[in-house]
Amino acid sequence: MTDITSPKxxxxxxxxxxxxxVVAEVDDSYIKVAKVKGSLAWHSHENEDELFLILKGHLRIEMEQGSVELSEGEMFVVPKGVRHNPVAEEECHLMLIERKSTLHTGDVVSEKTRSLAEQLRPV
Known part of the structure; x- marks a missing residue:
């Protein structure tokens, strides 16, 4: 395979x-990119961890036990079952690594929830 991809x-x-x-697949995981601003929703993924890698900007991940602040080039894994809410005061670009079974907004459905079909559509 010779496909080269630039998540940024x-x-x-x-x-x-x-x-x-979705920009790539690795075994049973999807590599995703997103552009975010504002707050997503409090949610959890009962059976999946979720990796956030910041490509540009700044992201706060609020969790019930405290928040983490991430800047460009930093990453954080939200463990399975942990309620969290990603928040970007200004526009932020990020990469996510999630199992294919991970629902976009976990156990919550809102106007920001995207189906897998929407996430797989071409850019």
Missing amino acids: QIAAALTEHWSPR
């Missing part, structure tokens, strides 16, 4: 906030 460039080209796109 793909994230920068996105036009919607909180609408992740």
Whole structure:
């Protein structure tokens, strides 16, 4: 396979906030990119961890036991079952690594929830 992908460039080209796109697959996981601003929703993923890697900007991940602040180049794994709410005061570009079974907004459905079909559509 010779496909080279730039998550930074793909994230920068996105036009919607909180609408992740799948850019690659690794075994049973999807690699996704997203452009975010504002707050997503308090939610959890009961059986899956979720990795956030900041490509541009700053992201706060609020959790019931405290928050983490992430800057460009930093990453954090939200453990399975932990309620969290990603928040970006200004536009932020990020990469996510999640198992294919991970629902976009976990155990919560809101106007920002995106189906897997929406996440798999071309950029």
